Amino acid sequence: MHRVGVLALDGVIPFELGIPSRIFGAAQDSEGRPLYSVATCSIDGRPVRTDADFELAVGHDVALLAEADTVVIPPSHRLNAIKEDGVLPEELGRALAVVRPGTRMVAICSGAFVLAAAGLLDGRPATTHWRETERLRRLFTTVRVDPDVLYVDDGDVLTSAGAAAGVDLCLHIVRRDHGSAVADRVARSCVVPPWRDGGQAQFVRRPVPDPATGGTAATRAWALERLGEPLPLSALAAHAGMSVRTLTRKFRDEVGMSPGQWLARQRLDRARHLLETTDWPVDVVAGRSGFGTGASLRGHFHGAVGVSPQAYRKTFSGRR
Known part of the structure; x- marks a missing residue:
């Protein structure tokens, strides 16, 4: 222990x-x-x-x-x-x-x-x-x-x-x-979330934004349901009804990172979950989590987690 x-x-x-x-x-x-x-x-x-x-x-x-x-x-x-x-x-x-x-x-x-x-x-x-x-x-x-x-x-x-x-x-x-x-x-x-979006930048005191300008929460929820699909900044901005520049600024204000960084983190979390809970080949996990190819997933995964998807699965899939 x-x-x-x-x-x-x-x-x-x-x-x-x-x-x-x-x-x-x-x-x-x-x-x-x-x-x-x-x-x-x-x-x-x-x-x-x-x-x-x-x-x-x-x-x-x-x-x-x-x-x-x-x-x-x-x-x-x-x-x-x-x-x-x-x-x-x-x-x-x-x-x-x-x-x-x-x-x-x-x-x-x-x-x-x-x-x-x-x-x-x-x-x-x-x-x-x-x-x-x-x-x-x-x-x-x-x-x-x-x-x-x-x-x-x-x-x-x-x-x-x-x-x-x-x-x-x-x-x-x-x-x-x-x-x-x-x-x-x-x-x-x-009774807490397994992980929270963004960093502490979202908690730093700032002037209260104009409510009429909206936020990114609905767009983040929309994106989480479509992680396996291409999600360019233009698509996120269109869903939020904002320009790409405004969306990027609001993402940084609300979650402490850019839309691209946030999306990469969510896709990585999805890939980890699928590696632990399924026997799907790495290429399938990559497609379902939005990385496209197994090679892309391997590169992102090793850079963020420090091991390959296969090594991660070997370590954690038996601990379900």
Whole structure:
């Protein structure tokens, strides 16, 4: 069983602290057996203050992290000092030193500042809450900060945007570890979507648009029903009753990416689902998901997932 250790610092935000236990704790195999064990620690094993009006008792000290396969660092107001000078507090540095090499490190929201201060994000892509991305970039100039996405997966180091984006990241980890079917069951159990369109750019405060100009939600729903068909920008724009330029701008405002990027992601998700749940040849999966040919699917799939469609199917089709 994969062991997840969650580090609760003083000032921890209870919502984000509870995400790993809720998501990983709901992940089960087809016979109902748990796939993860989740435990929470503080630096000294004592209760921690939260940013609410209560304290939390934890069952472990940082020795727990030495046994963890994945370590999760939720946001905490204790991180304000790191946000000022970018220096990792000595006791927090000692806590992270017990983590075994190769352990997967996960930061939710401003937990990214801990990983950055520890040098774990040097030269790597990362994200955090959109209010803090500029500060993260300014303090840690070697980190490749992406302010628009909900989460960043860089293999053994993963970071998420704020609050509920931690749910998106943990579901992504379950999907990466055990496939879409398991992640979908977890999402249904937790009454959340298996994945959300776009990135955190859609949540950045902007002037309220003119209601008369409409939005792209209906066109996105229309496109999802036709992923196997050619969907040029002109067709999307015609359905939305907009120019291509206006459609592109609205897509970026509403989902944080261009129409082409959004469409590629939806088609990739469809292909993953079909690879897991059918025995169709790769060429058929490519046609049904809108990639046209098996060669096109292989290129996109390897670029996004890191393996071939056949290798992905071999790993996940038996975990339905």
